Amino acid sequence: MGEQKLFIPKGYRKTKQRESILKVLERAEYPITAEHIFMELKNDGIDISLSTIYRNLEMLTKEGLTVKSYMMNEDKARYALPDKKNYLVCEKCGKIVIIDNCPFDKFKEELIEVHGFDITGHSIEVYGICPECQKK
Amino acid sequence: MGEQKLFIPKGYRKTKQRESILKVLERAEYPITAEHIFMELKNDGIDISLSTIYRNLEMLTKEGLTVKSYMMNEDKARYALPDKKNYLVCEKCGKIVIIDNCPFDKFKEELIEVHGFDITGHSIEVYGICPECQKK
DNA sequence: GTTTTTTTGCAAATCATTTGCATTTGAAAA
């Protein structure tokens, strides 16, 4: 029972495009755009259509393998594996730092009690100034 | 020293369009789209251009009077006054419930210590199933 | 190998949002 490797959800076919998209998302350190995936794959010498990327990201998000989010002052969506969905963004340099051990989990119960919702997921975006930018 | 009423930020002019947009945002119970503001104003008999709404929302957001966010499965931005920026969304019926007394505030310190960021703001979106939809 | 269904690529369409520009309006200055 090792780490759960990336997999293609039941009912979908295994294609080199699909697998390469997942590979890029796996090595990404924070949420990235469809265009970013496209260029990354071009570097790897993998030819793929942007629409294929969008279609796969939609599927992966529907199946819960990826999470879609938008960042301040950007007009394009970003996608990431679920463990990279909560992050800090520096308002000066744009640096993105993943928040692991999401503190929000501790409040799930409180939220359930107060609002009666059955909570299935969440997304947090925190803005600030990173240590480097604070010095400047 | 009563409640801080809505105001037009220093350096900007007071126009009926600007004020009516703020009024709509004030009475809204959760984040709404530019198009929603447009229709709301049309109902009120106020004639305004969609681009004026977008231009004002951009200004208001830059000045910190409004907060922009995106919701799951939507491809349009929503805007709200800062006290309505954190919310629960029912994945079945789409109901939106504002989270007041944001639990996240309690973790600001922890986040500052761990990552050294000077935190200036945040946005939380929680997905789930509302009590009504749980019964069905 | 053949069939069936899914997936892909490409080009065209969509649609929320942005922008250029002429016109109107707010408010500072006279």
Place this chain on the structure above:
DNA sequence: TTTTCAAATGCAAATGATTTGCAAAAAAAC
């Protein structure tokens, strides 16, 4: 007040990320 001038608006056109139609290619089923 009236004048003056930058800021704001409306309208139409442009933008650009994302979506979609359709024919060809590829994967899984038979």
